[in-house]
Amino acid sequence: MVLMNPVISKLTGKLVVLASASPRRLEILTNVGLRFEVVPSWFKETLDKRLFKTPHEYAVETAKQKALEVAKRMPFKHLKTPDIVIGADTVVVSKASYINVFYPSYHSGYYFLYTVLVVFFSQTVDGLILEKPVDKQDAYRMLSRLSGKEHSVFTGVAIILCHEKEDEEIDYQVIDFYEETKVKFADLSDDLLWEYINSGEPMDKAGGYGIQALGGMLVEYVHGDFLNVVGFPLNQFCKKLGLIFSPPGSLTHNSTQTSPQGSPVDTVPPAEPAASSPTHNGPPDSQGQNIPSASTAHNVKQEESGCGEGEVPWTLVNNLSKCSANGEAEPQGISDPAAPDLTSRGTIQMQNVREHETEDGKEKLSKMIELMDGFKASKVLFTASKLRVFDVLRSSKKGELQAEDVAQEIKASIKGTERLLEACVSLGLLQRTGKEYTNTAMSRHFLLSDGPLSLQGYIQHCNELVWPLFTHLETAVREGTNQHEKAFGKTSNLFQDAYYSRHEVKLRFMKAMHSIAKVSGRDVATAFDLSKYKTACDLGGCTGAMAYEFAKAHPGLSVTMFDLPEVIEMSSHFRPHDADDRVSFVAGDFFKDELPKADVYILARILHDWSDEKVHILLSKIAKACNPGCCVLVSEIFLDEDRKGPSRGLLQALSLTEGRQRSASEYSLLLKSHGFTAAQVKHTHNLLDAILCVTE
Ligand SMILES: C[S@@+](CC[C@H](N)C(=O)[O-])C[C@H]1O[C@@H](n2cnc3c(N)ncnc32)[C@H](O)[C@@H]1O
Numbered sequence: 104m105v106l107m108n109p110v111i112s113k114l115t116g117k118l119v120v121l122a123s124a125s126p127r128r129l130e131i132l133t134n135v136g137l138r139f140e141v142v143p144s145w146f147k148e149t150l151d152k153r154l155f156k157t158p159h160e161y162a163v164e165t166a167k168q169k170a171l172e173v174a175k176r177m178p179f180k181h182l183k184t185p186d187i188v189i190g191a192d193t194v195v196v197s198k199a200s201y202i203n204v205f206y207p208s209y210h211s212g213y214y215f216l217y218t219v220l221v222v223f224f225s226q227t228v229d230g231l232i233l234e235k236p237v238d239k240q241d242a243y244r245m246l247s248r249l250s251g252k253e254h255s256v257f258t259g260v261a262i263i264l265c266h267e268k269e270d271e272e273i274d275y276q277v278i279d280f281y282e283e284t285k286v287k288f289a290d291l292s293d294d295l296l297w298e299y300i301n302s303g304e305p306m307d308k309a310g311g312y313g314i315q316a317l318g319g320m321l322v323e324y325v326h327g328d329f330l331n332v333v334g335f336p337l338n339q340f341c342k343k344l345g346l347i348f349s350p351p352g353s354l355t356h357n358s359t360q361t362s363p364q365g366s367p368v369d370t371v372p373p374a375e376p377a378a379s380s381p382t383h384n385g386p387p388d389s390q391g392q393n394i395p396s397a398s399t400a401h402n403v404k405q406e407e408s409g410c411g412e413g414e415v416p417w418t419l420v421n422n423l424s425k426c427s428a429n430g431e432a433e434p435q436g437i438s439d440p441a442a443p444d445l446t447s448r449g450t451i452q453m454q455n456v457r458e459h460e461t462e463d464g465k466e467k468l469s470k471m472i473e474l475m476d477g478f479k480a481s482k483v484l485f486t487a488s489k490l491r492v493f494d495v496l497r498s499s500k501k502g503e504l505q506a507e508d509v510a511q512e513i514k515a516s517i518k519g520t521e522r523l524l525e526a527c528v529s530l531g532l533l534q535r536t537g538k539e540y541t542n543t544a545m546s547r548h549f550l551l552s553d554g555p556l557s558l559q560g561y562i563q564h565c566n567e568l569v570w571p572l573f574t575h576l577e578t579a580v581r582e583g584t585n586q587h588e589k590a591f592g593k594t595s596n597l598f599q600d601a602y603y604s605r606h607e608v609k610l611r612f613m614k615a616m617h618s619i620a621k622v623s624g625r626d627v628a629t630a631f632d633l634s635k636y637k638t639a640c641d642l643g644g645c646t647g648a649m650a651y652e653f654a655k656a657h658p659g660l661s662v663t664m665f666d667l668p669e670v671i672e673m674s675s676h677f678r679p680h681d682a683d684d685r686v687s688f689v690a691g692d693f694f695k696d697e698l699p700k701a702d703v704y705i706l707a708r709i710l711h712d713w714s715d716e717k718v719h720i721l722l723s724k725i726a727k728a729c730n731p732g733c734c735v736l737v738s739e740i741f742l743d744e745d746r747k748g749p750s751r752g753l754l755q756a757l758s759l760t761e762g763r764q765r766s767a768s769e770y771s772l773l774l775k776s777h778g779f780t781a782a783q784v785k786h787t788h789n790l791l792d793a794i795l796c797v798t799e
Pocket residue numbers: 598616617619620642643644645646649665666667670691692693694706707708709
C-alpha cells in the first residue's frame with residue numbers, strides 16, 4: 104500500500120513530467136505514489152559555474168534549464184503539453200567555509216528572504232563543485248578530497264507550471280528551491296577508495312559516490328535530508344507542492360514568481376522560521392500541509408533498517424523504509440500528516456506483492472495500455488481531422504459548439520459525433536465546459552487546416568497511406584517484403600509510380616511534406632551559420648517550403664529548389680503570398696540529370712528513402728557539381744548510435760521501401776566517402792536533426 108499523500112493526490116489527473124533519467128529520482132517519486140512520465144532533458148549541463156555566486160544557484164539554474172527544455176519541447180515533439188515539469192540537479196561541494204543564513208520576514212504583502220552569505224573560501228565556486236567523475240583517477244581525486252571531512256550536497260529543484268493561454272501560447276511559471284545536506288566521510292584508506300572506485304559505482308554520480316548503495320559505507324554521518332543526497336529533496340518538494348496546490352487562504356497560482364532564492368515570492372504567506380531544522384536553507388514552510396521535516400540525522404546502517412542480506416524484493420506496507428535485494432537501506436520520506444513519525448523506525452511490515460501491484464508495476468501497466476491503445480488514439484485524431492471538427496469549432500461564432508451542432512456541420516450522426524468529441528477531450532485535442540466543446544491550444548496550433556503550423560497534410564497522409572500500409576506489417580515482416588508492395592503492389596519507383604501517378608495522391612503527398620517542412624523547416628534552416636555561402640540547392644525540395652525557410656533565415660542566400668517535373672508543375676499551389684524571389688524552381692531527376700551549381704546542397708528527408716547504393720550515386724553527383732569549399736546539409740531523423748531510438752525513426756523505418764534510417768555517424772561516413780567531412784551535427788529538438796559536411 105502506498106500512503107496517499109494529500110499533496111501528491113492534488114496532482115491526480117495532471118500530466119506530471121520528470122525531466123530526469125535518474126533512476127534514483129524516479130524511484131523516490133514513484134514511492135510516494137506520484138504518477139508521472141519520464142522525459143529526460145536534453146539540456147547540456149554546461150552552464151559556466153564562474154557566473155554563479157554560490158553552488159546552489161548553479162544547481163537551481165541547471166534544474167530550471169533542464170525542466171524548461173522539456174516543458175518547451177513536449178508540445179512539439181510529443182504533441183502534448185504537460186501540466187507540471189520537475190527538474191533537479193544535484194552537486195556535491197567539497198568542504199568550504201561559508202555560512203548561509205536566511206531571515207524570513209513579512210512586509211507589505213510580500214515575503215522577503217534575506218540572505219547573508221559569507222564566503223570565506225579563496226577558491227572559485229568552479230573549483231569546489233564536484234560533478235560526475237570523468238574517469239577513475241578523477242573519482243579518486245574527488246573521493247580523497249572528501250575523505251575525513253564534511254561536505255555539502257545541494258540539489259536544486261525547479262517545478263514548472265505550464266498554463267495554456269487563449270492565444271495558443273504557453274505560460275511557464277517557475278518555482279524553484281534547493282536543499283542542502285551535510286555529509287561527513289570517514290577517513291578512507293587508499294585501498295578502500297580504490298576498491299570502491301573499481302566497483303564502478305562512482306562513475307555516474309555527482310561527487311563520485313552513491314549514498315544509497317556501496318557508497319553508504321564511506322559515510323560517517325548525514326545532517327539533513329538523506330533523500331537530498333540520493334538526488335531528490337522529497338520533503339521540501341512536498342511542502343512546495345502544498346504551497347502551490349493547497350495554499351492556506353488566499354494563495355493564487357497565477358501570480359507565482361521566482362525569487363532570487365527560488366521561492367514563490369508573492370504567493371507565500373508569512374511564516375515562522377523553522378527553528379527545528381538546523382540545515383534548513385530555503386524559505387520555511389511551517390504551514391506547508393503538515394509535512395514533517397526530513398530526518399535531520401540519518402546514519403543508515405543495514406542492521407538498523409532490518410534488511411537482511413539476500414532477501415527477495417518486497418514492498419513496504421507503510422512505506423517508511425525500503426530494502427533492496429542486496430540488503431541496502433534507504434529511508435523513505437512520506438508526508439501524510441496521519442503517517443507515523445518519519446524519524447522513528449517502528450515495526451516494518453512487509454508483504455510479497457505481485458509485480459503489477461507495485462508503483463513501478465502500475466507504471467509499466469499504464470505504458471502497456473498506452474501502447475495497446477495507441478492506434479485508437481491515432482485514428483481518433485485522423486477521423487476528427489478528416490471530418491474537419493477543429494475547423495468547424497474554430498469557425499463557429501464563439502469558438503465553441505455543442506455535439507449536435509458539430510454533428511450537423513460535419514454531416515454525421517449525433518451519437519457518433521458525441522463519442523468522437525468525448526474521445527478527443529480525453530486525448531487533449533478538445534476541451535469541454537458543460538455541453539460546449541472548444542479547441543485546445545494544441546489543436547489551434549497544429550490542427551486548423553489553414554494554420555501556419557498545420558499538420559493536417561501529414562495527418563491525412565497518415566490516414567490514407569500509412570494506416571493501410573501498417574495493416575500489412577505482419578505479412579511484410581514474415582516475408583521480408585516492404586509494406587508498400589503488400590498494400591499497393593510492386594513499384595519500380597516509389598515517387599513516380601506510387602505517389603505521382605494519380606493527381607489526388609500526389610497533392611496529398613505534397614501537402615504532407617509541406618506540413619512537416621513548415622513545422623521543422625525553421626529549425627533546420629537555422630541549425631548552422633551559412634552566412635559565408637551565396638547559393639544553395641534544395642534537392643528534392645518538393646513544395647519549396649524548406650527552401651523558403653532557408654532564404655528567410657539567410658538574407659545573403661539564393662536557393663534553387665530542385666525536384667521531379669511532376670512536382671515542380673504543382674509547386675506553385677504552395678507558394679507563399681509573400682514569396683521571396685531569391686527562391687527559384689528547377690525540374691529534373693537527381694539520379695539522372697545535371698545538378699544546379701551551388702555552395703550548399705540541402706538534402707532534407709531524401710537519403711532515408713534510398714539504399715546505400717543509390718545514396719552513393721546521388722552523393723557522387725553532388726561531389727561532381729560542387730564548387731570548391733561547398734558543403735552538404737543533410738536533415739533527417741537521426742537514429743541513436745546504438746539504434747535503440749528514437750522510436751519515431753524506427754517506426755518510420757517499418758514503412759520504407761528500399762531505404763533505411765541511419766545514425767548521424769552513418770550519414771557522416773557516407774558523406775566522407777565522397778570527400779565531405781562532418782563539421783557539425785545539430786539535434787534540433789524538432790522533428791528533424793541536421794548534419795553539415797564540408798569538402799575536404
Ligand atoms: C520525402 S520528400 C522530402 C521533401 C522535402 N525535401 C522536405 O523535407 O520536405 C522526397 C522528395 O524527393 C523528391 N524526389 C524523389 N526522387 C527524386 C528524383 N529522382 N529527383 C528529384 N527529386 C526526387 C520527391 O519528389 C520528394 O519531393
